[in-house]
Structure formats: structure tokens, C-alpha cells
Amino acid sequence: MVKMLILSLTGQCNFACKYCYAHEHPAESMTAATAIAAVELAAADGQAFVLQFSGGEPLLNFPVMQEVIRYVRENGLPAIMQLQTNASLMTKEKAAVLKAGQVGIGISLDGRPDSNDRQRCLPDGRGTCWQILNGAGQLAVQGIATGITTVVTNENVDKLSGIVEMAYYLGNIRRIGFDLLRAQGRGGEMAAPSSEAVWQGVKAAFQTAERLAKQTGKSMLFSPLERVAALANSQIQGFAHCHAMNGEAAFVDAQGSLYACASLAGNPDFYLGHVTTGLDTVKQRKVAALIQGGMSFCKTCPSFSLCGGACFARWHGANCGKQGYAAECALKQVAIEWYLEHQGQGRMGHESCVTACRC
Known part of the structure; x- marks a missing residue:
């Protein structure tokens, strides 16, 4: 099953x-043939699955995206379609196609223009913020x-309130990750x-979001807080975000090769097969066991019930050993404490994963 x-x-x-x-x-x-073969593979069991268009910049291959959207809708497939884009190539025509196809859209933006343009730039080094904002305007x-998805680095971590201000400025942003x-x-x-x-x-x-919500009457959703709430209310279980851990994820590269995760594409240890031959269930189980074993330390953390576990690919890339990626632990912990404080439960009374898990 592919979810x-x-x-x-x-x-x-x-x-x-x-x-x-x-x-x-x-x-x-x-090609459209490769894309549709992958979709058929995921839809084979008739269960709902998330279908995300990614890249590179996926709008550079919009004709194939459009063909997949048409195929999914005409055949009534249970695909929840999503697009992650830098939005710079968005036009009113493309926006109309995406709206008609009921494709959820996420824009990559790293803050106010000065913050964004230091790390999200064109090949010649020029900034990209105004191109992104123009695309957001088309939507x-x-x-x-x-x-909005913001990549957090040492360059912009102290300016994250700026992305909230940008979200309110744009007016059509409902969630920040x-x-x-x-x-x-x-x-x-x-x-x-x-x-x-972090x-x-x-x-x-x-x-900043809390202040602007009071001023405007419009609340902003944050993915980390939504996850904590879902875990607290038993709507999801630990590691629900990591479909690869359960052998339920497939990243498909342009050539049709299947991998367990987008961040691990090209790594033979996480190769799962090809769209023409299908998923290799033996490889799926092997990769799932590797991920489960690698992240087992998360389950001993006192914050696990509200954290839900770390990202294997990020942990793997950082070579953290049997400890957490400290920055991610901090992100999870501040979300937990914010959630609990706003539920009237106060700060957590035990050692947090920030202090318990160090790289």
C-alpha cells in the first residue's frame, strides 16, 4: 500500500x-507515461493516497502535471493532490487548472525579502522574493x-517572525510550516x-501570529502545532508523518525509479524498485526496518507522545548516532510547550527532548 x-x-x-x-x-x-504508471501503482488497492508534485521546480513540467491531474479526475482515483512550488512560474492559467483540479498548493518562501534572498536565489545570485510574491498573487x-514552507537555517532562524508578517501581507496564506x-x-x-x-x-x-490574529481577526495555522494537537487528541500516532517507516511511501524520480524518501533519492540503500516492475516488497521491508531501528531512541524520550518522532532523513544526514537532531527536537518541544500553555496546562514538568537528545 502506498499512502x-x-x-x-x-x-x-x-x-x-x-x-x-x-x-x-x-x-x-x-514523461506522462511514467507519471501515470506511478499513479496507477499507488491507486491499485483503491485506498486514498497523497499525490505530491515535486521537483526541481514542478511547474517547469506543467504539461505532464496537467495530464496527471486530468487522469486522476477522469478516472475518479482517490488521490489527494498537492503541489510544492517556488511559485515564480505561476500564471492565472496555471492557477485556474490547479483550482479546477482541486490541487492543494504550498509555496516555498524563507521570510521577508532580505532573509529570503540570502538563501533562496537565482543561478546568477539575484534574489527571488518578488518573483515568488508575484506567483502567490496569481493564486x-x-x-x-x-x-508557506520555510526552510530554517542559521541565516534566517532569528527572523522567522518575518515569515508570519509576509503571510498576513499576502492575505491568502492559511498555514505555515x-x-x-x-x-x-x-x-x-x-x-x-x-x-x-530554533x-x-x-x-x-x-x-507574532498571536498578535496579528488579535489585530486582524484571522488566525494562522502552524504545521508543528497542528501535529501536537492531533497527537494530544489521539487523531494520529507516533511517526504518522513518516510513511517510509511503514513501507507506505514512494518517491519517483524522472526516470521512474522508486525510493523511500525524497531526501534519500539516489541512495541505493533506499531504492525500492521501478514503476515498470513495481515496488520490491523485500526492499520495502528492509528499508522500513532500517528506519524503525534508526529512530527507536525517539520512543524513549519523555516528549514522544506529543512529539511524534523525528525525521529519519534529517537525522540520517546529520549523523546524530543514537541521539536526536537537536534543532528538530527544539522545534518539536517549543510547539509542545506552546500548545500546552494555551491549553492551560503550563510548561512540561519533565526533561525535554531538547536537553535529553543532543547531537
């Missing part, structure tokens, strides 16, 4: 982000609400933020 299918529609990108984990992926573009014109720097690809050349800096930066973002 999460990620199609890398192309390895090409019109940006050259300093932390890109995928810049070494093949630059080819996926707003179509009445499309979106989310924080994606901590991964050591894969160019990310290995950048400095990771410290756990204390704690302070994320808390400042929450506080």
Missing part, C-alpha cells in the same frame, strides 16, 4: 537555493488559499541552526 506518492516531475529548477538537497538529482523531466486572484535544514545536497555546506536559536525563533513566530 504517500511523490512525483519528481523534473530535476530542473529555475532557482539555485543554497541549501537545496535535490540539486544532484538527474535533470531529466518525467490570490483565483481565490486559492495556500500554505518549518522545514529544518537537511544535510543532503548543498544543505551540507550550510550551517545548521542551534537548538536555542526555540527562540519559532516562539517569536508563534507570538
Whole structure:
């Protein structure tokens, strides 16, 4: 069973982000035949699955994306379609297609223009913020609400409140997610933020959102807080975010090769097969066991019930051994404490994963 299918529609990108984990992926573009074969593979058991269009920059291969959207809708497949994009190539025509196809959209933006442009830039070094904002504006014109994903590095960790201000400025942003720097690809050349800096930066973002919500009457959702709430209310279980751990994820590169995770694509240890031959169940079980064994330390942490566990790919890239990636632990812990304080439960009375888990 595949619950999460990620199609890398192309390895090409019109940006050259300093932390890109995928810049070494093949630059080819996926054909419609390969994409549809992957979709059929995921839909074979008739169960609902998430279908995410990724890259590179997936809008560079919009014709194939459009073909997949049409195929899913015409055949009534139970796919929950999502697009993660830098939005710079968005037009009103593309926005209309995505809206009609009921494709959820996430925009990658790293803060105010000065923060964003230091790390999310064009190949010639120029900034990208205004191109991203123009694309977001095209979505707003179509009445499309979106989310923002911010990559958190040592460069922007102390300016995360700025992304909240940008979200309110745009007007059609409903959710913000924080994606901590991964050591894969160019990310290995950048400095990771410290756990204390993450704690302070994320808390400042929450506080800014709280203030702006009071001023505007509009609340902003945060993915880390939503996860804590879902865990607290038993709506999800630990490691629900990691479909690869249960053999339920497939990342498909442009050539049709299947991997357990987008961040681990190209690594033979996480190769699962090809769309033409299907998923190798033996390899799936082997990879799942590897991930489960690697992350077993999370279950001994006193915060696990509300944290839900760390990201294997991030932990694997950081070579943390049998301890957590400190910055991620801080992100999870500040979300837990913010949630509990706003539920009237106060701060947690035990040692947090920030102090218990150190790289």
C-alpha cells in the first residue's frame, strides 16, 4: 500500500537555493507515461493516497502535471493532490487548472525579502522574493488559499517572525510550516541552526501570529502545532508523518525509479524498485526496518507522545548516532510547550527532548 506518492516531475529548477538537497538529482523531466504508471501503482488497492508534485521546480513540467491531474479526475482515483512550488512560474492559467483540479498548493518562501534572498536565489545570485510574491498573487486572484514552507537555517532562524508578517501581507496564506535544514545536497555546506536559536525563533513566530490574529481577526495555522494537537487528541500516532517507516511511501524520480524518501533519492540503500516492475516488497521491508531501528531512541524520550518522532532523513544526514537532531527536537518541544500553555496546562514538568537528545 502506498499512502504517500511523490512525483519528481523534473530535476530542473529555475532557482539555485543554497541549501537545496535535490540539486544532484538527474535533470531529466518525467514523461506522462511514467507519471501515470506511478499513479496507477499507488491507486491499485483503491485506498486514498497523497499525490505530491515535486521537483526541481514542478511547474517547469506543467504539461505532464496537467495530464496527471486530468487522469486522476477522469478516472475518479482517490488521490489527494498537492503541489510544492517556488511559485515564480505561476500564471492565472496555471492557477485556474490547479483550482479546477482541486490541487492543494504550498509555496516555498524563507521570510521577508532580505532573509529570503540570502538563501533562496537565482543561478546568477539575484534574489527571488518578488518573483515568488508575484506567483502567490496569481493564486490570490483565483481565490486559492495556500500554505508557506520555510526552510530554517542559521541565516534566517532569528527572523522567522518575518515569515508570519509576509503571510498576513499576502492575505491568502492559511498555514505555515518549518522545514529544518537537511544535510543532503548543498544543505551540507550550510550551517545548521542551534537548538536555542530554533526555540527562540519559532516562539517569536508563534507570538507574532498571536498578535496579528488579535489585530486582524484571522488566525494562522502552524504545521508543528497542528501535529501536537492531533497527537494530544489521539487523531494520529507516533511517526504518522513518516510513511517510509511503514513501507507506505514512494518517491519517483524522472526516470521512474522508486525510493523511500525524497531526501534519500539516489541512495541505493533506499531504492525500492521501478514503476515498470513495481515496488520490491523485500526492499520495502528492509528499508522500513532500517528506519524503525534508526529512530527507536525517539520512543524513549519523555516528549514522544506529543512529539511524534523525528525525521529519519534529517537525522540520517546529520549523523546524530543514537541521539536526536537537536534543532528538530527544539522545534518539536517549543510547539509542545506552546500548545500546552494555551491549553492551560503550563510548561512540561519533565526533561525535554531538547536537553535529553543532543547531537
